[in-house]
Amino acid sequence: YVLNLIGEIEKLDKKNDYFILLRKKYYQKVHFANPRFKKVLADYPHYSLKEQFFLPFQLIKLKPDLVHFPHFNVPFFWWGKQIVTIHDLIKHQSRGARTTTKWSLFYWFKFLNYRFLVWLVVNRVARIIVPSQWTKTELTRRYHLPPEKIMVTYEGVEKKFSNFRIFEFSKIKILKKYKIKKPFVIYTGSLYPHKNVQNLVKAVKKINLRLVIVCSRNVFYERFKKEIKKLKAEKLVTLTGFVPDKDLVALYQQAEAFVFPSLLEGFGLPGLE
Structure with a gap:
């Protein structure tokens, strides 16, 4: 999702500057043809305390006008202008011991954190991107959000599947x-x-x-x-x-x-x- 999104924006936008924050394992593999796109090493594990505490400081140094988070794991301490992609709300409905490999008490602790974080994110961001009308309907129903805050951009598959x-x-x-x-x-x-x-x-x-x-x-x-x-x-x-x-x-x-x-x-x- 992210690689294809960046690839298309890279072709379309010749005016704005972009900082692409990457984990270490992707840093050497990703390259850009557009000189306005710059790689930044941000090696923080997803859903970690490092991501929550250190990523906001890195963003402050970069001074972006807008940050796009391609998943709901937005740092709590980043209050700059932001948009987020929420792919689904499956964890809201499909939950419990059968859905996890974690110890039960740890799972419920993480689940409550997830619910709080999603609530915080959808109310704080400027715009929400979703891949389907269904996800948009679920977000507006559960969080009483104005429909105009949510943008549907459908997903696509690689051309190789038809070629x-x-x-x-x-x-x-x-x-x-x-x-x-x-x-x-x-x-x-x-x-x-x-x-x-x-x-x-x-x-x-x-x-x-x-x-x-x-x-x-x-x-x-x-x-x-x-x-x-x-x-x-x-x-x-x-x-x-x-x-x-x-x-x-x-x-x-x-x-x-x-x-x-x-x-x-x-x-x-x-x-x-």
Whole structure:
């Protein structure tokens, strides 16, 4: 989101100066063609005390007219003019022990901090950017905000999703690589409870249809493997782990259908892919 946003602004705006604050792991990788865009090292972990306390001092030194925060983790002590992107309010509705890997007491402490921070941010910023009309409606309903304060800018996908030309023999090779047999339906995304993938597994089991799940390997991935075993659906469900874009396009093209059973989304990008 951020890289594409910066890339487009870089092409369009030749008048204003931009400071792009970057974590250390991105600092050497990101380069700008527009001389008005300058990199600044700001190596503060997200949601950390460093981010809350040290980032405002760095911003004071830069003296910006406006700061865009691409996520709700806005420093409490920064009171300059600011806009924020809020991608969704999923954590407002999808919560509790099943949605976290944290110790219960620590999770609820973080959750209350999150609720307070979002309330503070939406009331303090000059404008809010959201990716869908749904997120705008939720924000205005929950926080009684004037609709004109919130701007909807829809998300987009990389051009490669429509430009990839994959030969038939390559497609067969990719299926073999992930040990997938046709016919199958495909789901891509995380395995958080609100994604509702457990019910999808139950559904494909009822009609004896193969399901390919493309998702990164994490704690929820390991939990979900146990769920599949419990449902006795191991022969029908393939968990691929991370899949590079070219392979993903080949899987999309060969699937009978893309299935997206999610109960809550800020936008729902995989459907557009």
